[in-house]
Amino acid sequence: MSEESKQYIPLLTGEDNLPTWKSVVRRSFIMNGLWEYLVTDIPEPADPEKLKEWTRDRVQASLILQKSLLNPHIERMLVNNGLDMEEDDPKAIWDLVNQVVPTVTKASMSSLLYEFTRLDRKSFATLFDYINKVQEINKRLKSTGCDLQENVIIAITLWGLKSTYPNDHSFWIRAFETGTLKWAELMKELGRIALDEQIRPTMVSLPAKNTGNPQGSGQNNDKDGGKMKRCTKPGCKF
Template identity: 25%
Template sequence: MESAQESAIKVMNQDFIKLDKLDGTGTNFNHWKDKLMFFLTALKVAYILNPNLPEIPAPAEGEFEEVTKQRQKREEDEIICRGHILNTLSDSYYDMFQGVRNPREIWDAIEQVYTTQKQGTDKFLIKKYFEFKLADSFSLMDQIHNLQVIVSKLKDYGVEVSESFQVGAIIAKLPPLWNDYQKKLLHTSETLTLSNVLKHLRIEEEARILQKLEVDNAP
């Protein structure tokens, strides 16, 4: 039977395993959690994090050797599980949790830290999204990309911004020089999806840049 250590070596040698470190802000918590749980499952030690994991009972008569092996395996799996959790933490998180010996306590504590951070961060990001303004003095598509980054971060915190809302928000946030084009989009009979409204805006911005170059270079 393959040991946990042998499983660990085999899994670590597979190129498809890419473990991101949990950053000090916890903003990548969901990605980190999913990847690490997959990794620990492949190592057959994820069961250590089960909050309902039963204690190994005292050995009955004639079971001493078997129970000793079970206890030894449990201890080895706990060490492996704890080590991999700590190895995927940023320096700030590592310093915070290195003194905790039980891997399940580390796991629960990190979730608690993330939940506490989330309570304030998601509200801040929502406020940032609503207050985001598109300016005439910068590339429109670059600014919209920054707006979509906020949407992506909100999704990490479990806050979904519907596609129709994103489309409406982008149109509503268009800068003053785009007022005429904004009216055109608002009155179009076309069903605007996020992808095609971005396509329309990209084409329009490129046309405006080309037109400006022609005017600037005119004799």
């Protein structure tokens, strides 16, 4: 197979580009007379000259396939399912890819959906962490071919916020049910809340320094000269 032909075989990344990858491999191998090595078990010929050609073609076909399987996720997936990266039988490689990649991708999709529907804000240190996890799972779901509708993503995301933000959650649900809550708007609002939560701890006032003044000097006193009692009511700053 020529160098020009090799460069058109894309790197397999998962089930999302598996159809494209298979199509390009098929056409490239047909064009170079190697397709039969992927779809049939060609027996080892007895003739020495034909044996050399058979061996060369098998190794070449295997090498081309393996170079397109160097995505770490795909390589690990195949090795875990029994692939020897020095395999010289291209049909064995081809069959394993077509057997394993769709199956593992579907299992991964199921696992991601399970994780997504059980996310809870209270399990994360910050709201930013929760947002990042939601976005990460959605990105990974898309890579498996599972592109959820926006309203489904919003509904699942809101469910994970209910226990921590009950009042906001009620407002968001009303907006969601009337069709006025969009994903971009929700992300903007959550980002604002997350930033507010991040800034709030830094706004705690520092205690006053002891200047060594005589007793009663610089202190708050009531009319009788006694110390004013500190207010302990929620929200009181005195």
